[in-house]
Amino acid sequence: MNPSTSLPDAKLAPQADSSVLQIFGGHRLHGHVKISGAKNSALVIMAGALLCSGDCHIRNVPLLADVEKMGQVLSALGVKVSRQGDILDINASNITTSKAPYELVTQLRASFFAIGSILARLGVAQMPLPGGCAIGARPVDLHVRGLQAMGAEVQIEHGICNAYVPNGGRLKGAKIYLDTPSVGATETLMMAATLADGETIIENAAREPEVADLANFCNAMGAKIHGAGSSVITIEGVPQLHSVDYSIIPDRIETGTFLVAGAITRSDILLSPVVPDHLIPVIAKLREIGVQIIEEAPDCLRILPAETLKATYIETLPHPGFPTDMQAPFMALLTLAEGDSIINESVFENRLRHASELNRLGADIRVKGNTAFVRGVPNLSGAPVIGTDLRASAALVLAGLAADGQTTFQGLHHLDRGYDRLDIKLQQLGAKIKRVNEVSTPGVTSNGSTPPVTIAN
Incomplete structure (x- = not known):
């Protein structure tokens, strides 16, 4: 070759x-x-990095506008994000806010999936309803019902999804059936369950390779997820996750x-x-x-x-x-x-x-x-x-x-x-x-490439 x-x-x-x-x-x-590297893995794995209070070294990250935007979402939460080539370093040891920025989340649907990580880590999360490509209705009701089954109080007001765990506790393991095998709902609930008390079972789960990639990433940090890639995923909650070096599919x-x-x-x-x-x-x-x-x-x-x-x-x-x-x-x-x-x-x-x-x-x-x-x-x-x-x-x-x-x-x-x-x-x-x-744009060369970038907070 x-x-x-x-x-x-x-x-x-x-x-x-x-x-x-x-x-x-x-x-x-x-x-x-x-x-x-896979776009749909990279975005949700970046959200999954919020579960870890240590360093996440993520390899094979594609150079995409959506990845850059997701980096901006994490940075707005107080997370340290930096890039060198196709390697992304994320440190979420000091998440300073549970509220994600409206102007970014409404442009990038995958950023909404971080609600599971934030809620599991902090016990509270405020996420604007998501945006993305206008290819049809993609409601978040499956995400919401799943989080509620795990003990969260969830309300949607003025375009903001407000979720919290009562009495400052932790999410609880639950048996969840998804009406449709939604990739986003499967990933959101799987991330939330990694730090929950007890066992969570997601039935009729999405089977996409990117779901399995997220599970492998979380498991590499010490999570206990079984069955990802099949229609039934079992997650045994753990107290915390550790640093990881991981390569995206x-x-x-x-x-x-x-x-x-x-x-x-x-x-x-x-x-x-x-x-x-x-x-x-x-x-x-x-x-x-x-x-x-x-x-x-x-x-x-x-x-x-x-x-x-x-x-x-x-x-x-x-x-x-x-x-x-x-x-x-x-x-x-x-x-x-x-x-x-x-x-x-x-x-x-x-x-x-x-x-x-x-x-x-x-x-x-x-x-x-x-x-x-x-x-x-x-x-x-x-x-x-x-x-x-x-x-x-x-x-x-x-x-x-x-x-x-x-x-x-x-x-x-x-x-x-x-x-x-x-x-x-x-x-x-x-x-x-x-x-x-057709009208000159600063920073763009004649062959269409542009200068190197670093995602940083």
């Missing part, structure tokens, strides 16, 4: 509205891409996105490090479409050019089903498949808005309710497009790579939230893509 060119250090400064990606499509990709959604990038451009690329078991539904669907994927090594995948792409049916489901975060990239791919494909989005009710933007590139997609009907076309044509959320933005970039001519993409603030320098990684694979500031 050929090593990839190292990525330049970068600062994820807020992008000006005039910053765009210019994509010149029709070029095949080649080479090796290094997969970054590779990002399965970034991996899937680059697999689709290879498929849509008919390219031969290598991806590592990866965990193939985290990608079973994605790999299976790509093979069904006609794409050849080879495990070159236990942590390395190779995708080979496909002669033709075939239509298929996709329904998004909680893990281990087909991931909703891969729905938009696969829609871009299926625009060029022979025949009629159907995509049913069953996880979120407002996650097909990218269909109209793909149609601007020449796709033939009809949407009815939560179902998209995709009729394959011979080719796509470059056009100006706008990303509506994180994964929709990735889909439009992928479509632009395959389209004839130039595609101008707006929505970099979405893309930078969840992909670690996607444009630079694509450049290193030979894509003709560049970040352009």
Whole structure:
């Protein structure tokens, strides 16, 4: 396997509205891409670090706007946060407030999950209701009911979730059944239970790899969590947790996105490090479409050019089903498949808005309710497009790579939230893509990179 060119250090400064990606499509990709640490692990593990009063040394942390924002949330709580390369050091020995800042939490849904850690550690927490991508209703009622089952008093007033443990005590172990296998609720309650008195059992728990990663992180600090990755998780509370040195799993959604990038451009690329078991539904669907994927090594995948792409049916489901975060990239791919494909989005009710933007590139997609009907076309044509959320933005970039001519993409603030320098990684694979500031933005270089960053309080 050929090593990839190292990525330049970068600062994820807020992008000006005039910053765009210019994509010149029709070029095949080649080479090796290094997969970054998982976004959805990094954010919740940062919240989990609040459970520990010592030093948390977290490795393989992706460079993302959301990670930087989460660092700001922790800093506002009095936590020491610093970054060197892909290593994040967090020390929560002196949490100075139980109230998280409204202006940050409302922009980053994952920061709300810290309510479990703060409540377990301090006995009181005040968290604004969360924000994030506008992909549908994601209420926090499962979080609230679970915390109440563990003995917390919880009230939501004026957009703030106020929670406390009566009489200054500790949360109590409880048996909790989740109406739906919510990832956020599972993670919030699992973190809260690590320092609770007694045993907590979470039934119908989310099974995503990132849930298991959080459990492994907590266990490395001395927690006693069993069954993470299955539908029943058991947590035996402990009095305290200790310092840890931990490495985050590779990002399965970034991996899937680059697999689709290879498929849509008919390219031969290598991806590592990866965990193939985290990608079973994605790999299976790509093979069904006609794409050849080879495990070159236990942590390395190779995708080979496909002669033709075939239509298929996709329904998004909680893990281990087909991931909703891969729905938009696969829609871009299926625009060029022979025949009629159907995509049913069953996880979120407002996650097909990218269909109209793909149609601007020449796709033939009809949407009815939560179902998209995709009729394959011979080719796509470059056009100006706008990303509506994180994964929709990735889909439009992928479509632009395959389209004839130039595609101008707006929505970099979405893309930078969840992909670690996607444009630079694509450049290193030979894509003709560049970040352009139509009006000059201070601190951004001509090739789209920015100066090094340190997250600090």
